[in-house]
Structure formats: structure tokens, C-alpha cells
Amino acid sequence: MAYIAQDSRAVQMMKSLSKSGKKLFLLTNSPWMYTDILMSHVMGKTWQQLFDVVIVEGNKPKWFLQDIPFKEVDPATGSERVGSHSGPLRKGEIYSRGCASDFKQRMGLAGKDILYVGDHIFGDVLKSKKTGGWRTLLIVPELDREMKIWASQKAKFNELISLNDSLSASESAEGIVKKETLKEISKITEEMEAEYGLMGSLMRCGWRQTHFASQLKKYADLYTYNAYNIAEYSPLHYFNSPILLLPHEEKFMQTSHKSEKEECDEEDT
Structure with missing residues (x-):
């Protein structure tokens, strides 16, 4: 190489x-x-x-x-x-x-x-x-490899999200339930990290973003693993980032979409 x-x-x-x-x-x-x-x-x-x-x-x-x-x-x-x-x-x-x-x-x-x-x-x-x-x-040259590993680990990441959601919803549950959930989260996180090698992922530790990833989001308008990837776009292409919702906005949008879906289901019946 x-x-x-x-x-x-x-x-x-x-x-x-x-x-x-x-x-x-x-x-x-x-x-x-x-x-x-x-x-x-x-x-x-x-x-x-x-x-x-x-x-x-x-x-x-x-x-x-x-x-x-x-x-x-x-x-x-x-x-x-x-x-x-x-x-x-x-x-x-x-x-x-x-x-x-x-x-x-x-x-x-x-x-x-x-x-x-x-x-x-x-x-x-x-x-x-x-x-x-x-x-x-x-x-970010490491991104090429990160993307390939990420694709293979998507199912585990979704499992982490589900476990985290269940943990948030179990405030009144027995301590042993939380303990087992945290244990499972730790186990899956370690399995995912092992795929990236000894240094782990550049972007994530389990479902949490690394400091590098947060700095990237804050200061880089664009990022890629190869500068020449720009050649895949027209010189006049306008790069525009998606709208990022705040947590309370996401909650509102989820509720709105759920209500709209229920209304559509009622109309269909």
C-alpha cells in the first residue's frame, strides 16, 4: 500500500x-x-x-x-x-x-x-x-473502514437503542431488571467495539458518540474519507445538511405522526 x-x-x-x-x-x-x-x-x-x-x-x-x-x-x-x-x-x-x-x-x-x-x-x-x-x-480516511463495519453492526446498534429505550421506561422496575439490561448493553457494546480492533471505533462507543465525532459534527460542514469523492458531484452541486430536530421537537413529531397514522387507519376502516 x-x-x-x-x-x-x-x-x-x-x-x-x-x-x-x-x-x-x-x-x-x-x-x-x-x-x-x-x-x-x-x-x-x-x-x-x-x-x-x-x-x-x-x-x-x-x-x-x-x-x-x-x-x-x-x-x-x-x-x-x-x-x-x-x-x-x-x-x-x-x-x-x-x-x-x-x-x-x-x-x-x-x-x-x-x-x-x-x-x-x-x-x-x-x-x-x-x-x-x-x-x-x-x-477522515478511517471512515471508509468504519462504514463497512457499521453496515455489518447495524442490527446490534438497533438492539442497543431498544435496550436503552426499555431502560428509560423502567424507572419503577426492580433494580435487578435494570442491572440485567445494563449488563446486556455492556456486552453488546464490547462485541461491537471488538469489530473495530484494539482502538475501537473513531466515531462511537456503543451508541454514544466519541469526542471526535462531536467535534466533527460541530465544526465540519462536510466530511468524507477521500477528497476526490467530490468528483462524484457536479461542481455546481449545493450540499445541504438535513434539518436536525431538538429532543422535544422529535418527541412532538413522533406524536404527530402517530396521530396521523391512527386517523388514516380509522378512515380505511
């Missing part, structure tokens, strides 16, 4: 996004020489032409917080040129350092106009969302 995976969709996806009017930028903490080698491997020797702006040695997450000027980089040596860069950020040039506020100003963008794709929940997603209001897409 290659450490840096190649994907046949990479170049075509970038060209499609650019053709649709999107401005593409690369922001990395890596130095220029390493970045060039890696990107040439992934997208070919002319990879720079796929991006409107290339920024190396960004020093994230400080890049989103501090006011640091941009500098120009000599692509032949990887060294920074003397002085700070002034003026617009130009395609074909290599820049280093800089900061989010200066980047938005030079590009003429607001935070909501930017979709930032990163694989670090704190350094990429949390900071760009909290400080700049950027739209965020988190890459």
Missing part, C-alpha cells in the same frame, strides 16, 4: 472545478521542495497550473490566528526572497507564511465563500471555522 496514494480522478476534478469558475488554492505547512515532489507524484509535473494560489510553510493553525505577511519563494532553491510580498496573489508564483485575514482580503473573499479541505480536526477544520467562518470539509 502506497504511503501517498494516487487517484485517477485528481487532475480531472481540479480542472472541472476550475472550469466552473472556482478558485483553487493549496495551503500546506510543508516546505516548497517537499511539496513539489509530493504534488508532482499525485497530480503530475504541471500540478501548479491546477491551482490559482500556492502557499507553503503556512504554519497552521497559527496561520488562521496571526497577522503575518506573505513572502515569495524561489522555486529553484526553495528559499524565501528578501522582503514581504505586496499586491495580489498571482497564479504560478509560490508564497510562504501569510495569514487567513490577509488571504481573504487579497482574494476578495468572505469566509462563507471558501471551502477549506483538510485532514486535521484542530489545525485545519476547527481553527478555520472558529476564526474565519470558513466552510469546511474534513477528510
Whole structure:
């Protein structure tokens, strides 16, 4: 298995996004020489032409917080040129350092106009969302395996939900009943965790979400296991999350649906 995976969709996806009017930028903490080698491997020797702006040695997450000027980089040596860069950020040039506020100003963008794709929940997603209001897409490579295991464990998860519901409804029941229910919940949880290996699931412990999962929900507008999955959608596709109900709203909706169903059943009879 290659450490840096190649994907046949990479170049075509970038060209499609650019053709649709999107401005593409690369922001990395890596130095220029390493970045060039890696990107040439992934997208070919002319990879720079796929991006409107290339920024190396960004020093994230400080890049989103501090006011640091941009500098120009000599692509032949990887060294920074003397002085700070002034003026617009130009395609074909290599820049280093800089900061989010200066980047938005030079590009003429607001935070909501930017979709930032990163694989670090704190350094990429949390900071760009909290400080700049950027739209965020988190890459979670482990999600591919998690989804496959989740599909095989769906029945057990539903069983956990049923046991939890019965536990909530048994306030007046004997202590031994609750004890047996909790014991069964613990047993099923351990069985599910065993499917994920020694470290367990990245997203859940039994039916409870992990801290990582809660952070993901709070700060990532989108998430996927592979950035190139975007290629499966039109460049003009509008990603919209489903409406999330509060617990009291869910209860009300369940009651309303139940009443509507009973009315329909009465009409049928």
C-alpha cells in the first residue's frame, strides 16, 4: 500500500472545478521542495497550473490566528526572497507564511465563500471555522473502514437503542431488571467495539458518540474519507445538511405522526 496514494480522478476534478469558475488554492505547512515532489507524484509535473494560489510553510493553525505577511519563494532553491510580498496573489508564483485575514482580503473573499479541505480536526477544520467562518470539509480516511463495519453492526446498534429505550421506561422496575439490561448493553457494546480492533471505533462507543465525532459534527460542514469523492458531484452541486430536530421537537413529531397514522387507519376502516 502506497504511503501517498494516487487517484485517477485528481487532475480531472481540479480542472472541472476550475472550469466552473472556482478558485483553487493549496495551503500546506510543508516546505516548497517537499511539496513539489509530493504534488508532482499525485497530480503530475504541471500540478501548479491546477491551482490559482500556492502557499507553503503556512504554519497552521497559527496561520488562521496571526497577522503575518506573505513572502515569495524561489522555486529553484526553495528559499524565501528578501522582503514581504505586496499586491495580489498571482497564479504560478509560490508564497510562504501569510495569514487567513490577509488571504481573504487579497482574494476578495468572505469566509462563507471558501471551502477549506483538510485532514486535521484542530489545525485545519476547527481553527478555520472558529476564526474565519470558513466552510469546511474534513477528510477522515478511517471512515471508509468504519462504514463497512457499521453496515455489518447495524442490527446490534438497533438492539442497543431498544435496550436503552426499555431502560428509560423502567424507572419503577426492580433494580435487578435494570442491572440485567445494563449488563446486556455492556456486552453488546464490547462485541461491537471488538469489530473495530484494539482502538475501537473513531466515531462511537456503543451508541454514544466519541469526542471526535462531536467535534466533527460541530465544526465540519462536510466530511468524507477521500477528497476526490467530490468528483462524484457536479461542481455546481449545493450540499445541504438535513434539518436536525431538538429532543422535544422529535418527541412532538413522533406524536404527530402517530396521530396521523391512527386517523388514516380509522378512515380505511
